[in-house]
Amino acid sequence: MEPSKTVNVCFVCLGNICRSPLAQGLCARLVAEEGLAGRIHIESAGTGDWHVGKLPDSRMQATANKNGLRLTSRARQFRRDDFDRFDLVVAMDRANEAELSRMCAPETAREKLKLFRSFDPQCNGDPDVPDPYYGGNDGFDVVFQIVQRACPEILKHVKTRFLDPPA
Numbered sequence: 001m002e003p004s005k006t007v008n009v010c011f012v013c014l015g016n017i018c019r020s021p022l023a024q025g026l027c028a029r030l031v032a033e034e035g036l037a038g039r040i041h042i043e044s045a046g047t048g049d050w051h052v053g054k055l056p057d058s059r060m061q062a063t064a065n066k067n068g069l070r071l072t073s074r075a076r077q078f079r080r081d082d083f084d085r086f087d088l089v090v091a092m093d094r095a096n097e098a099e100l101s102r103m104c105a106p107e108t109a110r111e112k113l114k115l116f117r118s119f120d121p122q123c124n125g126d127p128d129v130p131d132p133y134y135g136g137n138d139g140f141d142v143v144f145q146i147v148q149r150a151c152p153e154i155l156k157h158v159k160t161r162f163l164d165p166p167a
């Protein structure tokens, strides 16, 4: 891709009200802190449509708020043609990844689709960000810790792969 193009990244979970909005919020904050807001654009979406238009779950908002982050995204459903718009699509768990890979050609999945915890330096072999929706408040803290560990690695990957590609 040409060097001045904006890099578009989308985090995808099931409902787009818990995990992926947090990843969007934290990653966008890192991007802004590095002065890259004009170069890297971050969004999120869900594979399901139940919560379209809603703000993040109040429990996810509370966890984000106590860590100094406000989440303001509105849920939307990932569409097949989003694969044309995004350079990197990061699935929060294997079920999300499987759903997304059914929506695109195998070469598109190979090129653009990644699993979130593949960027988690402490994943300990666990490939999924656990879905906190039906659990207690602790689950939201676990999600926060995972997302906080992986987002800097994702940003490093985006910079290396898309902003300073090897000559």
Ligand code: 4NP
Pocket (backbone or CB within 6 Å): 013, 014, 015, 016, 017, 018, 019, 020, 046, 050, 131, 132, 133
């Ligand atoms: P998320 O969590 O995928 O992290 O946004 C969920 C939100 C809603 C539902 C499941 C998971 N739900 O079944 O409505």
